[in-house]
Amino acid sequence: MSAEITAVTARPAAGRKSPLRTLTQTEFVLFVRERTGPAWAVGFPVLLLIIFGAIPGFRKPVIAADPQLSVLDSYVPILLAFALAMISLNVVPPVLAGYREKGVLRRLATTPVGPFRVVAAQLLVDAALAAVSMIIVLLVARLGYSVPFPRQAGGFVLAIVLGGVALLGLGLLLASVATTSRAANAAGAILFFPMMFFAGLWLPIAAMPKVLQHISHITPLGAAVQAMTDAWQGTFPHPLQIVALACYAVALPVAAAKLFRWE
Amino acid sequence: MPPAIEVVNLRKRYAGTVAVRDVSFSVEQGEIFGIVGPNGAGKTTTVECIEGLRHADGGTITVLGLSPGREHDRNQLRQRLGVQLQDSGLPERLRVGEALRLYSSFYDNPADWRELMSVLGLTDSESKRFGKLSGGQRQRLSIALSLVGRPDVVVLDELTTGLDPQARRDTWALIEGVRARGTTVLLVTHFMEEAERLCDRVAVIDAGRVVALDTPAALAAAADTEQRIRFRPATAFDDSLLTSLPDVTRLERHGEMVTVTGTDNVVNAVTSVLASHGIVAEQLRVDQASLEDAFVALVGRLSNIQEGTPDVR
Numbered sequence A: 001m002s003a004e005i006t007a008v009t010a011r012p013a014a015g016r017k018s019p020l021r022t023l024t025q026t027e028f029v030l031f032v033r034e035r036t037g038p039a040w041a042v043g044f045p046v047l048l049l050i051i052f053g054a055i056p057g058f059r060k061p062v063i064a065a066d067p068q069l070s071v072l073d074s075y076v077p078i079l080l081a082f083a084l085a086m087i088s089l090n091v092v093p094p095v096l097a098g099y100r101e102k103g104v105l106r107r108l109a110t111t112p113v114g115p116f117r118v119v120a121a122q123l124l125v126d127a128a129l130a131a132v133s134m135i136i137v138l139l140v141a142r143l144g145y146s147v148p149f150p151r152q153a154g155g156f157v158l159a160i161v162l163g164g165v166a167l168l169g170l171g172l173l174l175a176s177v178a179t180t181s182r183a184a185n186a187a188g189a190i191l192f193f194p195m196m197f198f199a200g201l202w203l204p205i206a207a208m209p210k211v212l213q214h215i216s217h218i219t220p221l222g223a224a225v226q227a228m229t230d231a232w233q234g235t236f237p238h239p240l241q242i243v244a245l246a247c248y249a250v251a252l253p254v255a256a257a258k259l260f261r262w263e
Numbered sequence B: 001m002p003p004a005i006e007v008v009n010l011r012k013r014y015a016g017t018v019a020v021r022d023v024s025f026s027v028e029q030g031e032i033f034g035i036v037g038p039n040g041a042g043k044t045t046t047v048e049c050i051e052g053l054r055h056a057d058g059g060t061i062t063v064l065g066l067s068p069g070r071e072h073d074r075n076q077l078r079q080r081l082g083v084q085l086q087d088s089g090l091p092e093r094l095r096v097g098e099a100l101r102l103y104s105s106f107y108d109n110p111a112d113w114r115e116l117m118s119v120l121g122l123t124d125s126e127s128k129r130f131g132k133l134s135g136g137q138r139q140r141l142s143i144a145l146s147l148v149g150r151p152d153v154v155v156l157d158e159l160t161t162g163l164d165p166q167a168r169r170d171t172w173a174l175i176e177g178v179r180a181r182g183t184t185v186l187l188v189t190h191f192m193e194e195a196e197r198l199c200d201r202v203a204v205i206d207a208g209r210v211v212a213l214d215t216p217a218a219l220a221a222a223a224d225t226e227q228r229i230r231f232r233p234a235t236a237f238d239d240s241l242l243t244s245l246p247d248v249t250r251l252e253r254h255g256e257m258v259t260v261t262g263t264d265n266v267v268n269a270v271t272s273v274l275a276s277h278g279i280v281a282e283q284l285r286v287d288q289a290s291l292e293d294a295f296v297a298l299v300g301r302l303s304n305i306q307e308g309t310p311d312v313r
Helices: A019-033 A036-054 A071-090 A092-101 A104-109 A116-145 A153-177 A181-198 A210-218 A220-232 A239-259 B043-051 B071-080 B096-104 B113-119 B135-147 B165-180 B192-198 B216-223 B266-276 B291-299
Strands: B005-014 B017-027 B032-036 B058-063 B081-084 B153-157 B184-188 B201-206 B209-214 B227-233 B248-254 B257-262 B281-287
Touching: A019 A036, A019 A116, A019 B096, A036 A071, A036 A116, A071 A092, A071 A116, A071 A153, A071 A181, A071 A220, A092 A104, A092 A116, A092 A153, A092 A181, A104 A116, A116 A153, A153 A181, A153 A220, A153 A239, A181 A210, A181 A220, A210 A220, A210 A239, A220 A239, B005 B043, B017 B043, B017 B058, B017 B201, B032 B043, B032 B165, B032 B192, B043 B058, B043 B153, B043 B184, B071 B081, B081 B135, B096 B113, B096 B135, B113 B135, B135 B153, B135 B165, B165 B184, B165 B192, B184 B192, B192 B216, B192 B291, B201 B216, B201 B291, B209 B216, B209 B291, B216 B291, B227 B266, B248 B266, B257 B266, B266 B281
Parallel strands: B017 B209, B032 B184, B032 B201, B081 B153, B153 B184
Antiparallel strands: B005 B017, B005 B058, B201 B209, B227 B257, B227 B281, B248 B257
16 A cells, blocks of 8 residues: 555646635535435425415405505515525524534635635525525416516515525524534524514515514515515615615624634 | 754643643654644644644744744645544535545645545545445545645544554555655554554653653663563472572562563573573563553553543544
């Protein structure tokens, strides 16, 4: 064996991919290999859409409110928020806390790329998966149930981007403070349900009592759903929602970056 | 040639406890240098400071002319310093080949990872997930990853912990091969046999200080005050035959075996007396002091290193 190792040759550096690219590909492969992860995170929002679409009353226009929107229409922004929350709260925290727990970050700290890039790679993969999950919901809603695309596209994209940054930031924050993958998983699940409640998953925001509506409008997902709903109806989102989302989109990632422990 | 690693008066404190009190040593280029010591002696903390994973509270460290404590130097050093940590730190679902390819993408001038994989006997496990590997396979992968950047210096912490005797010997041969390539090796171990077999020089660390530093043979010789010979006499003889000799200090009998302890000349004295009395000494064995004896003499605690539990960080 000793004779052989002296012969191990150098590989020319030319044509090598950047480490971030290789890391991102690796993170994606690892995510897919998890099997239940992708199926659940990407498939569940669209499955929920199909279930809601099968309920007869959901496709009729709502008489009292805006005549253009059916119950199903009003559920699409909620399902988009749901897709975002699935990835941000149920995937990001356990994966990254697990990387710290298992010494993956520490091992990378001894290499030229450092531990930061693997976190970046993981967040890139998660953002892409959230985007794919949301695009699937939008397309199935449009093609399968004739739900129109949002009429105020700029306001819609702004709401999605701010909401996405805020939610991924929240996921990262949970990964920062949780010491184990298990704890991070639990923290994500505990936040998931109240946040989805205020996003209107069980009770549409418009149907909530006034107090709950006010609370909803300043939660990250509630603000995102309200902003998206505004955009659907053709108006630019209310400044309150945009300001709330922007605050979260700045504060949560900054807090996560400050609190993140590499080991 | 400047030393590959130079540590001068290293000091490192954690909340409440001093992990490293005062450690100094230098490792020459192309050397295999060992650090041994009981659990909690400060071995791992010392190498973590060298690796740049921890900041020293005092003293200076120079690795390949660079200072691991300075960020700019540290970034350069990462290209040239290979590291094997006590825990391997890979995702469970990552496959062997993927891990090697990924890590080789981190370095400017990497080794051919397929070749490295074959040298380490991992080719058959290329598509095996890290979580499914045996202890020996994990260890070999972790060694491969520490070498994939073609480092000038490699730091190996608890290299063969958890390996069976054959895998341990294979790993030793591998490390000798690494050195033959010109790589400097810093080895943290709690196996005295490993240090004795592999290391050119050994630093014994206890309670955060270097208590001895020399070649394994010199350390053993320094601790060696007595010689011991053991044999089974073919015919019975009276103890006084040997205890009357000036070179003999002690004689013990365990069943049929006789153990005689004495000064440097005891072997000569005993064998000539036995020969002159026509007593054949069967299964004759002369015990030489080993690094382990030296370690016990220096540290006075062998029990906790034999348990084989790696340091708790």
